[in-house]
Amino acid sequence: QVQLMESGGGLVQAGGSLRLSCAASGRTFTENAMGWFRRVPGKEREFVAAMGQNEGSIYYHDSVKGRFTISRDNARNAVNLQMNSVKPGDTGVYYCAAMDGTGYTGVLEVQYRYWGRGTQVTVAK
Numbered sequence: 622q623v624q625l626m627e628s629g630g631g632l633v634q635a636g637g638s639l640r641l642s643c644a645a646s647g648r649t650f651t652e653n654a655m656g657w658f659r660r661v662p663g664k665e666r667e668f669v670a671a672m673g674q675n676e677g678s679i680y681y682h683d684s685v686k687g688r689f690t691i692s693r694d695n696a697r698n699a700v701n702l703q704m705n706s707v708k709p710g711d712t713g714v715y716y717c718a719a720m721d722g723t724g725y726t727g728v729l730e731v732q733y734r735y736w737g738r739g740t741q742v743t744v745a746k
Contacts, residue, residue: 622647623645623646623647623648623719623735624645624646624647624737625643625644625645625717625718625719625735625736625737626643626644626645626646626717626737626738627641627642627643627715627716627717627737627738627739627740628641628642628643628644628740629641629642629740630715630740630741630742631741631742631743632743632744632745633707633742633743633744633745634744634745635707635708635709635744635745635746636706636707637707637744638703638704638705638706638707639704639707639742640701640702640703640704641657641701641702641704641715641717641740641742642699642700642701642702643655643657643699643700643701643702643717643737644697644698644699645698645699645700645719645735646698648735649698650698650719650720651674651695651698652674652723653719653720653721653722653723654671654672654673654674654678654719654720654725654726654727655671655672655693655700655717655718655719655720656668656669656670656671656672656691656700656717656718656719656720656726656727656728656733657669657670657671657691657700657702657715657716657717657718658715658716658718658730658733659711659713659714659715659716659742660713660714660716660739661710661711661712661713662712662713666716666730667682668680668682668728668729668730669681669682669685669689669702669715670682670685670689670691670702671691671726671727671728672691672692672693672700672726673725673726678725678726679691679726680726680728684710685704685711688704688705688706688707689702689703689704689705690702690703690705691703700717700719702715704742707742707744708744709744709745709746710744711742711744712742712743712744713741713742714739714740714741714742715739715740715741715742716736716737716738716739717736717737718730718733718735718736718737719733719734719735720732720733720734720735721734721735
């Protein structure tokens with residue numbers, strides 16, 4: 622059974638930093654894209670960042686470019702999200718996701734088959 626487990630969420634002051642991690646089990650995703658999505662209050666779940674097999678295939682939502690950094694740890698079958706200069710608008714539940722197919726890096730929810738249960742991030746003013 623494939624499981625994605627997020628960790629690292631919590632409360633942070635605006636302007637601060639937080640690091641999310643997601644460890645996968647039950648399957649290796651080194652050849653598949655992994656990404657992060659979030660559901661902020663009052664909105665649908667949205668794309669945050671995704672990374673393919675290597676750093677040449679990284680995508681970010683415009684709202685997090687220059688502040689968030691996605692990285693992979695293939696030895697741990699994991700993906701991380703370093704969040705810097707966080708804003709109150711970054712508050713939400715952050716979900717880790719992994720694609721089933723290979724060859725491209727998706728930025729849409731429907732392109733991802735496996736999902737974590739989410740971790741809450743709250744940015745205080």
